[in-house]
Amino acid sequence: MAVVLLLNSNGEERDHVLRRRIMDASNPFELDDLKFVSNFRLNKRAFKYVLDELSIEIQGGTSLSIPPILMLASTLRFFAEGGYQFGVGKDATLKMSQSSVSKCIKIVLNKLEVKLGTKWINFKLNHEEKEEMRLHFFEKFGFPGVIGCVDGTHIAIKSPALELRHLFYNRKGFHSLNVMIICDHKMRIRFVDATHPGATHDALAWKVSAARSHLLQQYTGTELRNNWLLGDAGYPLEPWLMTPFRSPVPGSIESKYNIQLSKARNINERTIGLLKNRFRCCLKARQLHYSAEKAAQIVNVCAALHNICIFFKVQDCENIDVEDRNESLLMDFDADENENTHLNEAQNARDRIAALF
Structure with a gap:
């Protein structure tokens, strides 16, 4: 039993390291323009703008070691497709665990609701x-x-x-x-x-x-x-x-x-x-x-x-x-x-x- 647990533990550790390497090498901007919009619903200029706004908000860092670009990408991918977070994590350009996707969505939501809401939704017409x-x-x-x-x-x-x-x-x-x-x-x-x-x-x-x-x-x-x-x-x-x-x-x-x-x-x-x-x-x-x-x-x-x-x-x-x-x-x-x-x-x-x- 101890041997089995050790093997499972080693396997999970290898998977985590592999996922980490893939994630570190991931760059959503390498996608072509059509695929980029299909995946994230924003074009690259809009994505860069939102990423800059998000990066300002999390300057002090977060509990995650995931870079802001992938935090935003995973959240937008979920918005684009809906369903379950697990499917977002399996995306070839992201490769995150479901728990990581969940944490990303939570952080990005909290930051963007405050940062973008009042700036981009305004009923007081001039x-x-x-x-x-x-x-x-x-x-x-x-x-x-x-x-x-x-x-x-x-x-x-x-x-x-x-x-x-x-x-x-x-x-x-x-x-x-x-x-x-x-x-x-x-x-x-x-x-x-x-x-x-x-x-x-x-x-x-x-x-x-x-x-x-x-x-x-x-x-x-x-x-x-x-x-x-x-x-x-x-x-x-x-x-x-x-x-x-x-x-x-x-x-x-x-x-x-x-x-x-x-x-x-x-x-x-x-x-x-x-x-x-x-x-x-x-x-x-x-x-x-x-x-x-x-x-x-x-x-x-x-x-x-x-x-x-x-x-x-x-x-x-x-x-x-x-x-x-x-x-x-x-x-x-x-x-x-x-x-x-x-x-x-x-x-x-x-x-x-x-x-x-």
Whole structure:
């Protein structure tokens, strides 16, 4: 028995040394450009930028002897493919144990969420940004005053503790986070909130969001008049959020308004689709095998990386059928407008817009 244990120990030590040598010799930048984007979803310029940001954050070192370039590469590889960490470690360009991959993901997530989140996801629009968005939506859809679109999407997670499962079990029959995303006309994510369990209605997620508080504050201070987000029927009609008319007569101006609103806000569904195409760990089929808190971190970092990809002009990933791209059409429910203290103002604004059609 002692001999067998010694042999196993020696074998494990040899494997560790071999893996260490392969890892030390690994250089993801030696991959060709297409393979690089396929593996890590960022091009080399974007990867170098994120690597520099990460390296600054871990200057004091970590408990791992793994170089930052491979820590980032293993994390991005997991984001790109999802599934399990073991498969990431077996990648020919990485060769890490599952435990090493897990530690890398934890360190990189903690550093990048803080470093990239506030820098790359910003809902406080300046005058020029608002003007550019308003012009885009009016010229393309005839819809005035639009400064973004809001929608929710479900990110599948592992089944939580028994006493919490009912909070995360969504209408589509799986456990998830209900993630609220606001995007602009360039498919950049301007706001993301991944703190709500899957059973949360979009209207409630919106009601308690920092984004709504910001718009309400601006509206009260008269900084935000005749400017609004676009949302579906799951959101309440407010002076800063335009939603569809309920059951309009076909051919009426209200019906035409609904059609144009649907066309205009489709960019949010496309943004969510692109986010999930790039970072397939967010797909329902891959499911994040993490706690809700860790899954929210992953979503936040993927959203920031999504914007970085747009900035560095990373080519779009191949199209796939994102399972909930049209989930808003399947899950709409009428938000309660009785509690809306600005309802009359919002209805008047919507009527004025409808009259344009």
